Amino acid sequence: MGIMVRWSEERVVGAAPDQASLTAARKLAHPGPWSDTGSNDVLVWGKCQGSGRTPYQVSVDTATPAYRCSCPSRKFPCKHALALLLLWARGEAADAGEETADFAQEWANQREDRAAARERRLSGQQPDPVAQAKRLADRLGLMDAGIADFSRWLTDLVRTGLAAARNQPYSWWDGVAARLVDAQLPGLAEQVRAMGSDVHARTDWADHLLFHAGRWWALTKAWAMRDQMTPEEFADLRVALGWATATAGVQGTEALPGPWLVLGAHRTDDGRLQQQRTWIRGPGGRVAVVLDFAMQGQALATPQLAGAELDVAVALYPGSAPPRAMFTTPVAPRGLVRSLGEGCSIAQALEQESAAVAASPWRERYPVLLSGVRVSAADPGWLHDGSGDALPIVDASLDSLLALTGGYPVDVFGELEEGRVRPLTVVVGEAVMTP
Amino acid sequence: MSWLAELRTAALLGTGRHEPPSPPGDLGFQPPDGLSREESLLDQAALADVVTRALRRASSIDRAIGTADRHNEAAPPDDAPEVSGDAARLLELLLTQPPVGLELRAQLVTDWLQLATESRRRVPHRLLPALLTLAKTKRGIAEHLYPAIGARGRWLQDIIRPEEAAVSPGSVTDWAELGSADAAVELERLRLADPGAARRLLRTQWETFSTRERAAHLGTFATNIQAEDEDLLEKALDDKAKSVREVAASLLDRLPTSARASRMAARLRPLLRVKGLLRKQFEIDLPPDPDAAALRDGIAPDPRTGEPDRLGRLDTIIRGAPLDVWTTVTGRSPAATLALLEGETRVINAILDTAVLRADLDWVRALFSVRKDARLLNCLPHRERELSLVRYIRDGANPLSLVPLLRDMPRPWARPLAEEVLKLVTAKNAGQLAAMLAGFLSQAIPLDLADQCRGLLERSDEDAARRRVLRDVVQYQSFRQSLTEAFP
Secondary structure, eight states, X not given: OOOOOOOOHHHHHHHOSSHHHHHHHHHHOSSTTEEEEEEOSSEEEEEEOOSSSSOEEEEEETTTTEEEESSOOOSSSOHHHHHHHHHHHTTSXXXXXXOOOHHHHHHHHHHHHHHHHHHHHHHHOOOOHHHHHHHHHHHHHHHHHHHXXXXXXXXXXXXXXXXXXXXXXXXXHHHHHHHHHHTTOHHHHHHHHHHHHHHHHOTTHHHHHHHHHHHHHHHHHHHHTGGGSOXXXXXXXXXXXXXXXXXXXXXXXOXXXXXXXXXXXXXXEOSSEEEEEEEEEOTTSOEEEEEEEEETTSOOOOOOOTTEEEEOOEEEOSSSSSOEEEXXXXXXXXXXXXXXXXXXXXXXXXXXXXXXXXXXXXXXXXXXXXXXXXXXXXXXXXXXXXXXXXXXXXXXXHHHHHHHHTTOOEEEEEEEETTEEEEEEXXXXXEEEOO | OOHHHHHHHHHHHOTTTSOOOOOOGGGTOOOOTTOOHHHHHHHHHHHHHXXXXXXXXXXXXXXXXXXXXXXXXXXXXXXXXXXXXXXXXXXXXXXXXXXXXXXXXXXXXXXXXXXXXXXXXXOOGXXXXXXXXXXXXXXXXXXXXXXXXXXXXXXXXXXXXXXXXXXXXXXXXXXXXXXXHHHHHHHHHHHHHXXXXXXXXXXXXXXXXXXXXXXXXXXXXXXXXXXXGHHHHHHHTTOSSHHHHHHHHHHHTTOTTSHHHHHHHHHHGGGEEEXXXXXXXXXXXXXXXXXXHHXXXXXXXXXXXXXXXXXXXXXXXXXXXXXXXXXXXXXSXXXXXXXXXXXXXXXXXXXHHHHHHHTOHHHHHHHHTTOOOHHXXXXXXHHHHHHHHXXXXXXXXXXXXXXXXXXXXXSSOOHHHHHHHHHXXXXXXXXXXXXXXXXXXXXXSOGGGHHHHHHHHHHOOSOHXXXXXXXXXXXXXXXXXXXXXXXX
């Protein structure tokens, strides 16, 4: 099933850190300045004659992906790496079969050594149990106090009424959020902060605030009962409150081998934080989500192409299904699939979501693969299936969905959220595409 | 009132003023004893949240899309094959990362569409949205969308922007039912395709229109005006609304064989006299105060206060009368007549307006030798138009005066004109001219001058505007070359 994956030009474009780099790369993307180019399953390499005497040595690990260039640019990847990838994507240079250039092989070896060393370091570290217990006790104390404070705020909120709360300035909400951050409850703080603008931006603000107040109230009650919870339930609660699970702890758990299929990905940017969600499915059909974060202005991890099969080991965070996951080995794309497999109807998808909410009432988003759904342009855009069920579309280019599907039934992978569906991937003909 | 509605009311007003409802018994929800009002409301809000989310049902598609059929039809299959990968990549580049300026980009996209049409290929589906978006603001692109966008493209256009899809011809039977803006558009379209039909249509409905509609609809006759229109226009001179009368008069100005033109000729002739031994003195009198017939023909009445504009009345008469009144009075050709009129700027302007409106070629040619007016040039047949301009340039025209003339010239230009203009652009101190030509020169230079432009660019100096223009020309030509290669 796997074939050697040559990147598409779009994917190269997607890897560029900014427009200027891409423009510069396009100018270099002709065979003229290039020599000693080649590629194998993982690496693409070549030398680019710049203004200096020695040509720049460029190596790209297309699997991870990772880039290396001997030029002094601080852009990452630099224009040389992008230009090389463009040439390779177009089949104009760096054909497979050449013996790996020394500089590229050397770089690949160094990276392997470093990865191995990091693993040794992580497994070798033994934390001090006494200090750890103290830190935990301190944190729990802060959180207990914060939750108690937040419960009082909630009772005040409903005593004076939601209509009165809506008249509060944004700073009022922000103040509550800041107290929650101080109490080490950043997940909760984020929700309260978002509510400060939602009460003005949404037409259904009253229900939105009412239901969220209920959900927050349930969180405070759940916190008090945390000793009676299963580890899975407690993990979900931690995520909702924003108590992060240490990466090292997850890395230590059992790694699930691939191939993992990329179902689809979504990026958000709230002005301060960029987030990327990549939904993947393992050999047994288990679905998980890899989250990447980056501060404003920093580069997010390169998106994985929907429909790509990845040779990679995955470790799962604790929590109910579908769980968060992390890649524990370098990502090596095997090839692209032609279909995401059998999906379900809209009614079945909603039932699955319902079951997931019952298991974890804090869950706000649920991944679904819908089969045989058509796109309708009626405002605000709908997906509908053969039984006449329809879901409104959110956050997608309706024009693009219509252009790709032509109104014919297709398979769509997306996220259910607040009764709407966010289409991330469509399967048209024999191709998996991102609208 | 349902439980949820009661809960909502209590929450909005606040438990301080409104008691929360009792929890719904049928869900098996047993609240603990001794809860405060606030706790009870929050407990029930938590319940409402989970119940709402767990009970979510799909909407019915019939309800969601209503009866709008167009949302239900799938696209008809595309019969033309998709363009090659190279051609698709070039279009994608133009749409998403244009390597050239915006004007050039629009031109290249248009070129791409034409090449696709010629090779009977179609735009890849995934590029349709960006292309249609661009076509919204670029008329040149919009005009070349068909058939290159294929069946999928038409379908998409119809669905996402039905108001922009082409008006289907033959819908004239319902014309009377249309709103006045739509009716004007439809009449305009019909006028272009079949002026006689447009005239008949307007005549049958004439009495039913408001003043504004009569003026607007009659205005569409400016397209394809012909002798048969005279009856309706003559009738409109008696309209009770001044705005309608003015439209009719200005349209009759374009018909030198009309009855109104003869009446204007009778008014103009007594005002013109050629005197002197050599018959070289041309005297032009001002018209007398208008009588009722003159007022009907659109000559301005006396103003309520102040002096009447007699020169304005003369202009009206000149514009309405046939131009051969002038040649008859002088007994000379148009060129010789214009020579006699030297210094009579206002009169020549009125004659020029008239000649352009009627596209009277004898007069246009004579006028172009005394006035370098773009409107005159536009009246000439294509080839003559280029030759006139070349001649004008060689006669040492002021380069900056050429800009409007060149801008209106159909592109690409023939080689002689292109060569003359390149000469001008590369002359000393031509930076300003180069800057003014920047918007269209690249599309105007024919492809076979590409090498010459490349040579000019290499030799070019420090003048930024000139370098940019030449670079645009070279870029356009080389991208154009890639396009041609991508469509075998």
